[in-house]
Amino acid sequence: MTLFGRRLPIIAAVLLAVGLVAGLVAPPDRIQGNLQRLMYVHVPAAWLAFLGFAITFGASLAWLWRRKPRYDRLAASAAEVGVFFTGLAIVLGSVWGKPVWGVWWTWDPRLVTTALMFFVYLGYLALRRATLDPLVRARRAAVFGVLAFVQVPIVHMSVLWWRSLHQPPTVLKPGDPTIDHSMLAALLVNVLAFTAVFALFVRARVRLAVAQDEEDTLPGPLAGDVVTAPRLEGVSRDE
Amino acid sequence: MHLQLSPQAELTDVHVDVQRTSVLRGLDLVVAAGEVLGLIGANGSGKSTLLNVLATLIPPVAGTVQVRGPVALLGHAPALYSQLTLRENLQFVARMTGRDDAVADAALATVGLAAAADRRADRCSHGMRRRADLARVFVTKPSLLLLDEVHTGLDVTSAALVDHVVDGVRRRGGACVVVSHDRDQVARLTDRVVELAAGRVAPAVVA
Amino acid sequence: MHLQLSPQAELTDVHVDVQRTSVLRGLDLVVAAGEVLGLIGANGSGKSTLLNVLATLIPPVAGTVQVRGPVALLGHAPALYSQLTLRENLQFVARMTGRDDAVADAALATVGLAAAADRRADRCSHGMRRRADLARVFVTKPSLLLLDEVHTGLDVTSAALVDHVVDGVRRRGGACVVVSHDRDQVARLTDRVVELAAGRVAPAVVA
Amino acid sequence: MTAWRQLVEIARKDLRLEARSGEALLVTTPFGAVALLFVPLAVGTDTPLLRGIGPGLYWVVVLLFGLLVTLRTSAVDTPPQIALLRLCGVHSVVRLAGRAAASALLLLAFELLLVPVAVALYDPAPHGWPWLLVVLPLVAAGLGLLGTLAGALAQGLDGRTTLGPVLVLPLAVPLLLGATQAPAAAALGHAPWPWLLLMLTVDLIAALALLLGAPHLEEVA
Amino acid sequence: MTAWRQLVEIARKDLRLEARSGEALLVTTPFGAVALLFVPLAVGTDTPLLRGIGPGLYWVVVLLFGLLVTLRTSAVDTPPQIALLRLCGVHSVVRLAGRAAASALLLLAFELLLVPVAVALYDPAPHGWPWLLVVLPLVAAGLGLLGTLAGALAQGLDGRTTLGPVLVLPLAVPLLLGATQAPAAAALGHAPWPWLLLMLTVDLIAALALLLGAPHLEEVA
Ligand code: HEM
Numbered sequence A: 001m002t003l004f005g006r007r008l009p010i011i012a013a014v015l016l017a018v019g020l021v022a023g024l025v026a027p028p029d030r031i032q033g034n035l036q037r038l039m040y041v042h043v044p045a046a047w048l049a050f051l052g053f054a055i056t057f058g059a060s061l062a063w064l065w066r067r068k069p070r071y072d073r074l075a076a077s078a079a080e081v082g083v084f085f086t087g088l089a090i091v092l093g094s095v096w097g098k099p100v101w102g103v104w105w106t107w108d109p110r111l112v113t114t115a116l117m118f119f120v121y122l123g124y125l126a127l128r129r130a131t132l133d134p135l136v137r138a139r140r141a142a143v144f145g146v147l148a149f150v151q152v153p154i155v156h157m158s159v160l161w162w163r164s165l166h167q168p169p170t171v172l173k174p175g176d177p178t179i180d181h182s183m184l185a186a187l188l189v190n191v192l193a194f195t196a197v198f199a200l201f202v203r204a205r206v207r208l209a210v211a212q213d214e215e216d217t218l219p220g221p222l223a224g225d226v227v228t229a230p231r232l233e234g235v236s237r238d239e
Numbered sequence B, C: 001m002h003l004q005l006s007p008q009a010e011l012t013d014v015h016v017d018v019q020r021t022s023v024l025r026g027l028d029l030v031v032a033a034g035e036v037l038g039l040i041g042a043n044g045s046g047k048s049t050l051l052n053v054l055a056t057l058i059p060p061v062a063g064t065v066q067v068r069g070p071v072a073l074l075g076h077a078p079a080l081y082s083q084l085t086l087r088e089n090l091q092f093v094a095r096m097t098g099r100d101d102a103v104a105d106a107a108l109a110t111v112g113l114a115a116a117a118d119r120r121a122d123r124c125s126h127g128m129r130r131r132a133d134l135a136r137v138f139v140t141k142p143s144l145l146l147l148d149e150v151h152t153g154l155d156v157t158s159a160a161l162v163d164h165v166v167d168g169v170r171r172r173g174g175a176c177v178v179v180s181h182d183r184d185q186v187a188r189l190t191d192r193v194v195e196l197a198a199g200r201v202a203p204a205v206v207a
Numbered sequence D, E: 001m002t003a004w005r006q007l008v009e010i011a012r013k014d015l016r017l018e019a020r021s022g023e024a025l026l027v028t029t030p031f032g033a034v035a036l037l038f039v040p041l042a043v044g045t046d047t048p049l050l051r052g053i054g055p056g057l058y059w060v061v062v063l064l065f066g067l068l069v070t071l072r073t074s075a076v077d078t079p080p081q082i083a084l085l086r087l088c089g090v091h092s093v094v095r096l097a098g099r100a101a102a103s104a105l106l107l108l109a110f111e112l113l114l115v116p117v118a119v120a121l122y123d124p125a126p127h128g129w130p131w132l133l134v135v136l137p138l139v140a141a142g143l144g145l146l147g148t149l150a151g152a153l154a155q156g157l158d159g160r161t162t163l164g165p166v167l168v169l170p171l172a173v174p175l176l177l178g179a180t181q182a183p184a185a186a187a188l189g190h191a192p193w194p195w196l197l198l199m200l201t202v203d204l205i206a207a208l209a210l211l212l213g214a215p216h217l218e219e220v221a
């Protein structure tokens, strides 16, 4: 089993190329001009972060129910990739915000809740890193993976609960999306492309975890074998 | 002695990992009711781990564990709250198991700590803490008693306490598993001795 | 055996309080160079406290303490950093006393833990930790060695280590004080046995 | 019924340990007070500014140091103690619920002790203060539950006292918002019910998480 | 010479323990970052206000959480360990100085990690920042020393992580003042030497206290 496989990377690359073209071809925003093209990465990144954490949530529940190691691996991998995409969304949002809002960071509820979500899942990863025993780790991570997910709806709803600077839902909302249709098309292509990248990352991470687990479950030496009888000959005879 | 047909504990093909290293590997063990089983083995062979498995505190990665309780485990480190007095510690155990406070005082008197009952556990000597831990058994009256090097730190007069405790369990028809490195002690105290090596048990050759 | 005239340790009319309660009360004790002294006594009689006084870790409230070092104390709890590996623990001791790292590895090999050298101390069994603690003595080569129930947790093969360690100190002309509740052990290992009671020592009647 | 008695005994034991060590009330509380004192030293002693940020800082200090209260060392069971409780038939939910109850009581005391300090140092506007009578217990309960959960999640790990807070602090944000906004809303003449409801929801979610999560969080090494 | 080698080995051991547990840098640092994030949530998100109080809050967080770094659990010697060091001929000054050195290094890293967070969140005025190159090490050294002293004072007492800070926090006040005022003075075109001198004095006093106090602070129970 190779880390990346063959077909998925090709699909992802093709989709990314198409997405890039679509992003460049789509009309510039009336007010923001070309800057607005950052949207084609920022928005998919944010959504894929949500997807990652949703997978972590589902896999954690599945682990608590079935206790199969593969759910634990999936949860961990999805969380890692989710953290990556959260970071990407934050960085691109900052880059976008500097010219649009005039600052890198503002105390906008969506921004703050996103940052908190980032910290929560960093905590998730820190918890995993700190726990060695696989079973204990899987349990604690599963409980926390379920609990942590409350952050996601909070991030999504934050713009509605607290009226703010950040774009309110324009696509993911009931009714017709309030966005230019060619922009929407370009956005959707990019969402698709980054989803392929997401799948690629998660799969690679899961395979890495499988390999690691297999290495660990090879019947190694018994813990007790390291202890031998004392070797007393010749030791302090020389004094 | 009430001999019963169903065993007090039964482990079948048990595999146990601790922090990803394999400690027990395909272990089978039956502890009969009314039996006092001695368990010996080299340092690091997994005796304490096995007691934890018998107490259902560590789940096996494979195999089945069947145990009839109530179980008490006296491990290497006493289970005392160091800022509570000895009396408070034992009363806490008594209340958790729905017993009267008087039982706690009686237990302390039995182990010879009545006069030290109001001393905080962290102001006690090593042996006093070991004794206080032992006193728990007089409170909870377990039917499976797991003793991990229980003689450690007990002085000459209190070493007899162990015989007393083990006798009590046996008389109630329960079972004991006694871990010790002192082969004479084990041979004297137990009905049968097994040795733990290579992650399994085998009948021991007792000197 | 190099007999020397000046004693290894000498306590005169020593009074010691621990947390405002009096533990030792007018104790006199001379440990001669080259001697192995056994120390027995009931739980809570002050044996561990006395060893700490001999190591000059607890100052007396009255009386004089004179000790010739270097001293090593093996107490009830091993002095290991639980997050360091056994090798790192012993190398740390070696470097603190200006010795080579190789000494640490040799010491671990002596106590039968060469293969466990890279295991963190908190991943070791109770007996393994006791052995690693004992390995310190092979690194620091003390001339006054204080052993507090040192047999605790050692398995059958490693119990011989204690004899070996004690022998080494004796051959170097140093002295040992051995605390134990096992009177046979004490009688076998030591030249002279004293009993601690009522805050003083008196020659013991050994069975 | 027995479970209830066990819970009460566990909480009582935790409170007694606290009374012996004084860790939460004698030590963390002064630490929190010093933190409140430090901010004016650092940001300048401009009175209107301080009056404005006073209540907010009070709640930040309550949250951050409150979690240290819930994670105080006397509220950690060692592996032998957990084993003992398990073998005495104490369910993990009961054990953690007892701890959460004790922590919530301590947190309430902690909050009450810091109120006069904050008032003295920052002289905040006194509007809407009666709502504190509801807000303080809601925060104490929520923090007690979340902190207990954090303690159980980080049990036995290196860096327990710091990993724990990092895990649950972000989840406590709605508590912070509710606590600061409810009296503010009341001062402006709005009914603060939505904020109280938000806090209650957090408390209930935390309780539910403890109830469902506890059985998975108990292990003895 | 040997004492020097002992000191280095002790510091190296402490850093290695930190590398194993990640307590200071992986856990306390995010905790500090979360604290920085929390304040605006509570006190309101008025940007000019935040820009004004930003540097002050940064230093308050560095001080309070920095003390948690110095008091991390991996930096506590148990009584047997202290006894071991004593019997190996390690003087208590050497032991505590080694610890202080390790803590100061960790604190410097902690400060550096939090700088970008504070800048991103509060967008403070950038005047006088080159002085940070002097101020950061001075604070790290002072806090490392004071924290080590606090740890030694509270050694063996219950509630170690919280009692210690209370003892030394008052001594840290000049550090806080110096750290906030030095760049501010520089921004106004004044030479910040008096403030730097103040901080240096605190560092020296702390070092002296450690040197003279250490022999009295060591006991083994
Ligand atoms: C650090 C800064 C930023 C962060 C952390 C951030 C975060 C997010 C998140 C988490 C989402 C997904 C929300 C959801 O669908 O529930 C999102 C969506 C979005 N963001 Fe940002 N953002 C930032 C800056 C910006 C800026 C500067 C702009 C443009 C002016 C922007 C425009 C958008 C748009 C258009 C969406 C899609 C909204 C929808 O259709 O639902 N973001 N952002």
Ligand SMILES: Nc1ncnc2c1ncn2[C@@H]1O[C@H](COP(=O)(O)OP(=O)(O)OP(=O)(O)O)[C@@H](O)[C@H]1O
Pocket: B122, B123, B124, B125, B126, B127, B128, B153, B155, C018, C019, C021, C023, C041, C042, C043, C044, C045, C046, C047, C048, C049, C050, E221
């Ligand atoms: N930290 C402490 N605070 C208060 N009293 C203490 C403390 N440690 C020990 N003591 C008391 O001092 C006395 C002597 O204790 P010590 O540990 O020296 O006894 P010991 O002879 O070693 O006993 P054991 O055989 O049980 O190890 C005991 O009565 C004990 O209660």
Ligand SMILES: Nc1ncnc2c1ncn2[C@@H]1O[C@H](COP(=O)(O)OP(=O)(O)OP(=O)(O)O)[C@@H](O)[C@H]1O
Pocket: A223, A224, A225, B018, B019, B021, B023, B041, B042, B043, B044, B045, B046, B047, B048, B049, B050, C122, C123, C124, C125, C126, C127, C128, C153, C155, D221
């Ligand atoms: N927390 C742990 N993490 C990793 N490995 C462990 C842990 N505890 C024990 N082990 C390993 O498991 C094995 C069995 O340990 P256990 O404590 O059961 O041995 P034991 O037979 O009781 O030894 P002893 O006679 O020394 O008490 C040992 O090799 C030990 O290194």
Ligand SMILES: [Mg+2]
Pocket: B047, B048, B049, B076, B148, C125, C126, C127
């Ligand atoms: Mg064992």
Ligand SMILES: [Mg+2]
Pocket: B125, B126, B127, C047, C048, C049, C076, C148
């Ligand atoms: Mg003793």
